[in-house]
Amino acid sequence: MGTLIKQEFYKLFHKTGTWIAIGIMVALQIVFAIVRMVNPDLFTLGDLVSLDFMGGGLVIILAVAATASVVAQEFQFGTMKQLLYRKYYRSQVFISKVITMVLYLFILQAIATIVTVVLSVTTGKYDWLKVVGKHANWETYGISVIGFFLVSLLLLSVVLLLSTLLKSNAAAVSTGIVGYFLMNIASGIFIALIDKWEFLKWNPFTFLMVGSQVANETYSKMTHLSTPVMIGGSLVYTVLFTVIAYLSFRKRSV
Amino acid sequence: MSTVLTVDHLDKSFGSKQVLHGVDFFVEEGHVAGLVGPNGAGKSTIMKAILGLIPVNGGGVEITGQPVSITSHQALRKVGALIEYPGIYPFLTGQQHLELFADKHNKAANIKEIVDALGMGTYINRKAKLYSLGMKQKLGIAQALVNQPKLVILDEPMNGLDPQAVKDLRDIIRKMAANGTSFLISSHILSELEKVADDVLILNHGHIVRETGMAELAHDGGVTYEITTGNLDQAKAALATANVAFTQNGQNLVIKDDEAVGTLNQALYALVQHGVAITAVDQKTRDLEASFLDMVQKDKKEA
Numbered sequence: 001m002g003t004l005i006k007q008e009f010y011k012l013f014h015k016t017g018t019w020i021a022i023g024i025m026v027a028l029q030i031v032f033a034i035v036r037m038v039n040p041d042l043f044t045l046g047d048l049v050s051l052d053f054m055g056g057g058l059v060i061i062l063a064v065a066a067t068a069s070v071v072a073q074e075f076q077f078g079t080m081k082q083l084l085y086r087k088y089y090r091s092q093v094f095i096s097k098v099i100t101m102v103l104y105l106f107i108l109q110a111i112a113t114i115v116t117v118v119l120s121v122t123t124g125k126y127d128w129l130k131v132v133g134k135h136a137n138w139e140t141y142g143i144s145v146i147g148f149f150l151v152s153l154l155l156l157s158v159v160l161l162l163s164t165l166l167k168s169n170a171a172a173v174s175t176g177i178v179g180y181f182l183m184n185i186a187s188g189i190f191i192a193l194i195d196k197w198e199f200l201k202w203n204p205f206t207f208l209m210v211g212s213q214v215a216n217e218t219y220s221k222m223t224h225l226s227t228p229v230m231i232g233g234s235l236v237y238t239v240l241f242t243v244i245a246y247l248s249f250r251k252r253s254v
Numbered sequence: 255m256s257t258v259l260t261v262d263h264l265d266k267s268f269g270s271k272q273v274l275h276g277v278d279f280f281v282e283e284g285h286v287a288g289l290v291g292p293n294g295a296g297k298s299t300i301m302k303a304i305l306g307l308i309p310v311n312g313g314g315v316e317i318t319g320q321p322v323s324i325t326s327h328q329a330l331r332k333v334g335a336l337i338e339y340p341g342i343y344p345f346l347t348g349q350q351h352l353e354l355f356a357d358k359h360n361k362a363a364n365i366k367e368i369v370d371a372l373g374m375g376t377y378i379n380r381k382a383k384l385y386s387l388g389m390k391q392k393l394g395i396a397q398a399l400v401n402q403p404k405l406v407i408l409d410e411p412m413n414g415l416d417p418q419a420v421k422d423l424r425d426i427i428r429k430m431a432a433n434g435t436s437f438l439i440s441s442h443i444l445s446e447l448e449k450v451a452d453d454v455l456i457l458n459h460g461h462i463v464r465e466t467g468m469a470e471l472a473h474d475g476g477v478t479y480e481i482t483t484g485n486l487d488q489a490k491a492a493l494a495t496a497n498v499a500f501t502q503n504g505q506n507l508v509i510k511d512d513e514a515v516g517t518l519n520q521a522l523y524a525l526v527q528h529g530v531a532i533t534a535v536d537q538k539t540r541d542l543e544a545s546f547l548d549m550v551q552k553d554k555k556e557a
Contacts, residue, residue, distance in 0.1 A: 010354055015345045079341030082355065082397065085305035087331045254307050 004088060004096035005103075012066065012104065021062045022108070026115050029053035033119040045124040049137070050144060053119055055112040060152050061177060063105045067156045068176030070097045071163040071249060080254045094249050098160065098242060105152055109145060140215075147214030154207055154234045155180060157241035164248040183208060191222050201225055204241075207234040255282050258318055258405050258436040259304065265312035266299055266460075273299050274460045276313065281405070281436045281453070286427060288447040288468070289440040290546055291457030297440040300457070301337055301407050304438070306330060317405055334403035336411060340394020344383030348374060348393050351382065357401045368396045371426050373419065387414035395423065399430070406430070408439045412446055424450050448542040456549045464549050471545050478538045479518055480506040484531030496524030508538075 012018055032053045036043050052059070071094075074080040083093050120126035128138040135143070159176040166172040187208040194201045201224045210230045213219035217227055225233065259281040266274040273296045281287045291297050302308045304315050306322045315322045320329035343351065352365045369378050372392045377385070382393065391414045398406055412420050427437055427450050441447045447454075454471055456464040464471075483489040486505055493500050493507065498521045501508045511518045518535075525532055 007354055010350075011343060011346070014350055017345075073343075074341075077341055077343055078339055079343060081305075081307060081335075081337050082341045084307055085330060085333070085335050085337070087327050089325070089327055254302075 001092055001096060001099075004092060005100055008070070008096055008100035009103075012100065018066070021058075021065070022111060025055050025058040025062065025108070025112065028058060029055040029112070029115045029119060033123040037123050045120060045126050046137070049116055049120050049126055049141065052112040052116045055115060056148065059105070059108045059112050060148075060155065061180065062108055063101065063152060063156060064159050064176045064180050065173050066104055067101045067159045068163050068172040069169045070101055071160065072166050072172035073169040075167045075252065076169045080252075084254060090250050091246070094246050101156060101160070102153070105149070105156065109148070113141075113145065144211070144215040147211035150214065150231060150234050151208055151211035153238045154204070154210070154241075155183065157238045157245065158183065158204075161241050161245040161248065164245050164252065194222070194224055198224060202233075204237045206230075207237055210234040255284070256318075257281070258283050258285075259438065260316040261300065261304065261313070262316070263313035264300065264303055264310055264315065266296075266303060266308070266310050272311075272460065274303070274310075277457070277460070277462055278313075279455050279462055279465050281438055283404075283436055284431050284434045285452045286431050286437040286439065286450055287453045287455060288451035288542075289438060289455045289457060290442075290444060290447065290542070291440075292550060295457045296460040297457060298338055298409055301335070301409050301438070301440065304407060305333065305335055305337065307337075332401075332404040333407065334398035334401060334405075335407040335409075336394045336398045337407070337409045339413075340390050340397070342382045342385070342390050342393060345381065347381055348378040348385070348389075348396070351393055352378075352396060352400050355397050355400065364400050364402060368400050372396055372422055388416060388419060391415055392419060399426065402430075402435070404435060406435060406437045408437065410441055411439060412441055412443050420446060444542040444546060454542065456546055458550050463552075464545075468542070471542065477511045479509045479511055479521075480534075480536045480538060481509060481521065481525070481532060482506050482534040482536075483525065484533060488528065489525055489530045492524045492528035492530055493521055495528070496520055498524060 029052065032043070032048060036045065036048055048054070051057070074083060084090060117128075120128070126137070128136070128141075130137050132140065159179065162175050162179060163172045166175060183205060187205040190200055190203055190205040191209065194206065200206070206223050206225065207230060209219055209223050210233075213223060213227050213230050220226055220230075223230060257280045261277055261279050264274050264277040265272065277296070277300060279287075289297050289300065299308070303310050304317075304322065306315075306324050306327050309324045317329040317333060320326075322329045346354065348369075349365070352369070353361070356365055369375055372395065374389070374392055374396065377389060382390065385393065391411070395408070395411055398408065411423060415423065424446070427439075431437060431452075439447065439451065448468060451468050453465070453467055455462055480503060481489070482505065486507075489507055490500075490502075498509065498517060500521070507521075509517055509521050522532065522535075
């Protein structure tokens, strides 16, 4: 399994696009830090930190794009046979791809966090130890990152499922990114409908709010679910979509 | 000599269509087996079944005595393959492809050896998206061979290769076979397969219709000789007088040799006795293509 994961990372980090995307993310964070320095009234430093200097949005888009292509590219380039005729099984190949994508998400977030910390103390005087409300700033940031991971894993499991259904890498990536935005829109619509039809709170789109609710518990009034239930539910849906993705992957002919 | 690959009564259906019917053969250590058959005969399906890529409906596959199936891949540890067309990541260079799939043991040396043997040195550090069809094919072959496998499965390996590359590949196969590697190769370029294979398996409609050594196949139907003479009419008359059966191919006379009777000796004696000048005698054995076409025709008639 270790070899398979290494090979997945080898492919991922030998794509020029991977480095360009990371470069763009860091550049965007720096640009927003400079913009705030030039015009401090535009954003507060606290807001920018909570958004990773706008890098947070790119973390999920980059992870979605990578996940969308992780299976589809193997079918498009005809490389799936090479992965499968060795001593490894389909389940191992699939799990190695899932692990690689989860680790890639961690790496992206780690880069975004490091740059955020550096920018927050070099371009402003952000006090990470200052207690605001119940938590210190670093704790609040950490909780929002945990929430972000939960919602990201749920999204990536859906994107992975799409990736196993599509043969073209470009189609998978564009479907993944468009799907990401559509899912967020659908989530908003379903949230609005929950007040009318209570049972709708169990639909998977509700659990896309888990990130917001972990960071701010008042969202439970909208979702009609407690935070522990939201966390558990999002993990259950993540596992469910991943299992369906595996079943779809297993049925694909090579 | 031990058996490296055993295919035992393999059955495979796609839906209601059965494509393999009890396919049964083996490949010995250091042997090169050619798998030939018309389009749709089931060659790629056999290869995919050997590599555990598809489930089968009956029978089984063993590599060095270990079973292989879609749920049992351990025996594939020492197998290299190129199936249908080479899988290439366009964003990687040829060198990176080989580094990606090469085993740790002797990695750099193994990569260098196969790159040199296939003459890929001038473009190995270029991105694969810039490769021609032939370059991609060589890279696919290099990936199959880089780990010095015990068994190599090659599906149409000569596709897109220039004559020099075909010769290089032939040399590599013969060298590896001499060192104990076994090969199962399918190809439509029968003249090339004939030069490299020790054994031949002829497949038609999912059945093995002939499994034999290449040398035996060449002697199927006996050996013929084409005799070129200075005077065709005089030569024909001489053979007729001596009761030697012959046919005519252009300006040549064709004698089917029967060792027991010594037909060639009789013919040459008759020609010399009648004062016919003999300018050339060519021995003709049947080639793989002729045998293959005969076999397929015969199978068609029987069906």
